């Protein structure tokens with residue numbers, strides 16, 4: 290089941306925008322993040338939640354989508370995320386956030402997929418603009434944005450040959466293809482040991 294969840298947990302960038310995601314759902318996702326691992330258990334992450342059209346619009350315009358899809362400026366009106374979770378680092382607790390935000394986002398995305406939703410982690414953020422628009426205090430570092438909604442696109446994983454092109458692409462049917470490096474490329478042989486059979 291976990292394998293199935295992980296496989297279904299793709300980066301989705303096109304959504305049924307009018308499929309609402311409630312504050313309760315967003316809160317439940319943050320609760321999954323809260324129960325996740327944290328470096329030195331500092332738990333320096335804080336969250337801002339958005340599921341209303343006006344705030345969503347402010348967030349959307351500060352995000353960069355799918356850099357490899359050069360001719361695609363991001364989802365058009367009608368296919369935009371219905372909700373966002375902003376992942377912030379509270380510098381009043383610590384100024385280093387380890388990889389807590391990545392782990393938190395993965396927990397929240399898996400929870401979203403389990404609920405029939407999906408999303409995309411975004412690090413391409415106009416941080417100063419977003420800070421200004423949402424009046425986010427300097428104390429909070431903007432780490433990642435999680436875009437969420439009911440996915441409106443098919444995303445297909447493809448195994449590539451070792452050294453193959455890792456750039457994702459879209460076909461004429463708008464199916465999004467994501468190449469993944471094979472196990473034999475990413476598991477390195479331990480010196481003096483027989484490599485695993487892959």
Ligand SMILES: Cc1cc2nc3c(=O)[nH]c(=O)nc-3n(C[C@H](O)[C@H](O)[C@H](O)COP(=O)(O)O)c2cc1C
Nearest residue numbers: 298299300353354355356409410411412413457467
């Ligand atoms: C830390 C991180 C930052 C990312 N930032 C962006 C981003 O700014 N914009 C975007 O469209 N996708 C972003 N992605 C999504 C990746 O492009 C995506 O994970 C990758 O293409 C593999 O697809 P998959 O998630 O379906 O396996 C990010 C993913 C991660 C983990």
